[in-house]
Amino acid sequence: MAESNSALLVIDVQNDVVVNAHRRDDVVGRIASLVARARAEDVPVIWVQHSDDELPADTPGWQIVPELPVAVGEPIIHKHHRDSFDGTSLATELERLGVDRLVITGSQTDFCVRWTLHGAQTRGYHTTLVTDAHTTDDGDADIPTAAQLIEHTNRYWRTQSHGGHTADTAAAVDVTF
Numbered sequence: 001m002a003e004s005n006s007a008l009l010v011i012d013v014q015n016d017v018v019v020n021a022h023r024r025d026d027v028v029g030r031i032a033s034l035v036a037r038a039r040a041e042d043v044p045v046i047w048v049q050h051s052d053d054e055l056p057a058d059t060p061g062w063q064i065v066p067e068l069p070v071a072v073g074e075p076i077i078h079k080h081h082r083d084s085f086d087g088t089s090l091a092t093e094l095e096r097l098g099v100d101r102l103v104i105t106g107s108q109t110d111f112c113v114r115w116t117l118h119g120a121q122t123r124g125y126h127t128t129l130v131t132d133a134h135t136t137d138d139g140d141a142d143i144p145t146a147a148q149l150i151e152h153t154n155r156y157w158r159t160q161s162h163g164g165h166t167a168d169t170a171a172a173v174d175v176t177f
Helices: 024-040 090-097 109-122 146-157
Strands: 006-011 045-050 076-079 101-107 126-135 165-170
Touching: 006 024, 006 109, 024 045, 024 101, 024 126, 045 090, 045 109, 076 090, 101 109, 109 126, 109 146, 109 165, 126 146, 146 165
Parallel strands: 006 045, 006 101, 045 076, 101 126, 126 165
Antiparallel strands: none
């Protein structure tokens, strides 16, 4: 792959979204480290914030967690669907920044993270899923645990491709922008 222009995408790390997330503090800490590295390397950091009837905008639960302060000028994409591209300005923002590769972190693994990964790839972006910087919560007893969902997503994302656009995974310490 030729030299790419990367951005770090932080999906839905909001108070009520991660309140019961698997290894919440570890994941938020790794995302904070990635944000600091991206900023130090002049890599754009793009924040995604979900709202719906159960997570109303402008409420305390809707806010991005306090451990991850958004810097002045960093784009915040507001969404109402699982795919961060669906009905938002994300693609326009990425085009404005000249981004062709997304380093993806956030919550919920089995919903917004996974949908955004697929949405990015089908829209022509190279993607890197940070294996230890996305999370979800345990759901009902009849579905896999959070740990199983995270591991499954990490495993299958390593082998994805679409139209020549690469997908890979990396632990936070191994991420290159």
